[in-house]
Amino acid sequence: MSYKSDIEIAREAQKRPIQEIGEKLGISSDHLLPYGHDKAKVSQEFINSVQGNKSGKLILVTAINPTPAGEGKTTTTVGLGDGLNRIGKKATVCIREASLGPNFGMKGGAAGGGYAQVVPMEDMNLHFTGDFHAITSAHSLLSAMIDNHIYWGNEQNIDTRRVVWRRVVDMNDRSLRQITSSLGGVSNGFAREDGFDITVASEVMAILCLSKNLKDLEERLGAMIVAYRRDKSPVFCRDIKAEGAMTVLLKDAMQPNLVQTLENNPAFVHGGPFANIAHGCNSVIATTTALKLSDYVVTEAGFGADLGAEKFMNIKCRKAGLAPDCVVIVATVRAMKMNGGVAKADLGAENVDAVKAGCPNLGRHIENVKSFGVPVVVAINHFVTDTDAEVAAVQEFVASHGAEAVLSRHWELGSEGSEPLARKVVEVAEAGNANFAPLYPDEMSLFEKIETVAKRIYRADEVLADQKIRNQLKEWEDQGYGNLPVCMAKTQYSFTTDPNRRGAPTGHSVPVREVRISAGAGFIVVVCGEIMTMPGLPSRPAAESIRLNDGGQIEGLF
Missing domain, CATH: 3.10.410.10 (Formyltetrahydrofolate synthetase, domain 3)
Structure with missing residues (x-):
């Protein structure tokens, strides 16, 4: 049986005008700043007006350690959001924006998959509403102002060997990791070592995603350390007087983006900090706004629970005063088999013993998430090659760890397939057993x-x-x-x-x-260990297959 590609499914979506999606959340068209017909930013004025509302339940979706077999964390996040709406809950999805670099590289997009997607898929995986371009520009402005400050007399006595502010570009380009800048003589400034990170690794991105409002944003930008003097004292962004202009460039990017799922349910897509070098969650302003407008907010955190969920709890929740009511850990039978030693080429064959051998990775994540005082539900993201015996092996293992694993078929069936997962999540969240606390206190060394x-x-x-x-x-x-x-x-x-x-x-x-x-x-x-803040492209980047067809439609995005 052949299945349609994600982009084919997305292209057939029966999208509703974004004003209708806003109405579902009580956002009038006056407070939506439309980017075309199917996406809009929500005004800060409206966000301020709902702060007194009661907050809904917060559901975090995380996963086991990623494998080449695929886990489907974003797909499950979107599917669960649709499933909750299907059973009568007012639910909103909150996910991160996609970086251009990985889209043209090996990883692909970040809008879900199959019949559990956020649309418009092409826009979200390309320029979207320009947020990443604004972040790149604000970051680049500071880079230019630092070197300009040094050129015009270096009033702050910056030690040019200790400029720690690197440059950024939203593309995978390994040749820029380490460079020498200002070559070409006196008129071009003082030559020094420099380098580029990908935009999602910029501290500006992390700040945008943790700031409560524009004033908070400007203060945080000003507090960034950009260099050190010869006496090793820090030079701040505010010393360079760049934070005001950077805030102006980020004014619109600070406003959350409203889009919709394939089933016309609301989704906020905002921010995209790296899950290694930063905290890997969507923006605080999007999550907290969604909580004021919904019964349930389903959000995700990057990579496995050892990175994304840990940072969601210890950084985002701590900073924003959030507390999850339930955590969903996504696993697949295929990934369990891979953890159990099966090669990727052999994942299609039934192998219950390999599933059991791979389950301890899932067990570790269940124990870890529970250590934050939050109840856990495991979502088995269904693949067509999964057998009943393999699924049962995962469910038995999870039961032995005091949780329940629910088979979810959202990729294939949309909300119909995720309804059992949605009902289980509601049952667990409504039980009120969450007693969230970060792993360590602020005052610990x-x-x-x-x-x-x-x-x-x-x-x-x-x-x-x-x-x-x-x-x-x-x-x-x-x-x-x-x-x-x-x-x-x-x-x-x-x-x-x-x-x-x-x-x-x-x-x-x-x-x-x-x-x-x-x-x-x-x-x-x-x-x-070894962490790259500027990825490279693979030997055959996805960009080789991305093109416009004869009808002017984009092909090759995934």
Whole structure:
């Protein structure tokens, strides 16, 4: 049996005018700033007006460690949102925007799949409402102003060897990772080492997604550390006087984007911080607004629960005063088999023993999420090759961990297929058993925070960090940054820092390569192992297959 591609399904969607979608949430057309007929920004005035509303229930969708077999976290998020609406709940989906780089590379888009998608698919995976372009421009403005400040006399006494503000572009381009800038003589400034990250790794992106309003945004931008002087004292963005103009560039990008699912239910798509170097969740302003307008808000966090969910709880919830009522952990039979040692080419054949061998990875995530005091439901994202015996093996395993696994067929059937999952999530969320608390208190020392995550979430025996790193953490504590949470940057493929170690390993160490401060965003980035903040394209990038057909329609996006 052949199935339609995601883009074919999206193109056949019976979309409603965005004003109708706004009406479902009580947003009048006066407060929608339309971008075409099917997407709009929500005005800050309206957002301010609903702050007194009662908040709905918050559902976080996370997953096991990602595998090449695919897990379908965004697809499940969208499917669950549609399923909740199907059973009579007023539900809104909140997801991140897609970065152009991965769309043209290997990863593809970020709008769900099959019959559980957010549309317009093409727009969302390309320029959308220009938010990422605005973030790139604001970041680039600061880059230009730093070098310009140095050129015109360097009033702040910046040590040009210690400029920590890198440049960004929203594309996978490995050749830009490490560059030398300002070559060509005196008129071009002072030559120095520089480099590019991808836009989603910019601190500006993380700040946009954690800011409550434009005033908060401007203050956070001003607090970013961009360089150091020879005496090692920090130079802030506000010292360069760039934060005001950056806020002007980000004025519209700060407003959440309203779109719709294939079943015409509301979805906020806003922000897209990297789930390694940043916190990997959609914006606080989108999530909190949705909570004021809905019975249920379904949101997701990047990569597996050891990264995305941990940061959602310890960073986003802590900063925004949020508390999830239920967490859905997405798993697939295929991924369980891969964790159990089956090669990707052999995943189609039934192998119950391999499913059982791969389940400990899921078990570890269930235990970890429960340690935050939040109840768990496991969603088995159904693939057509799954057998009853394989599904039963996962369900039995999950039951032994005090949770329930529900088979969900949203990819194939939309909300009809996700209805059982939606009913289970409502049952668990309405029971009111959530007693959420972050993993560590603000006042714990920075190194102890790193150890807490490494030992309790990754199950490591120890954290390896040389004296230079420990001294840097102590220095930040002395400067008043000791109350910040830590943002662990490590591989998404394993609980360890080795991407090839699947399952649920113990007895390993977490080596800390470096620490960075995101003083504006409000967290300490802890780089463990090899982490790329500028991806490269694969040998055959998706861009080779993306084109306009004879009818002027886009083909090849996925």
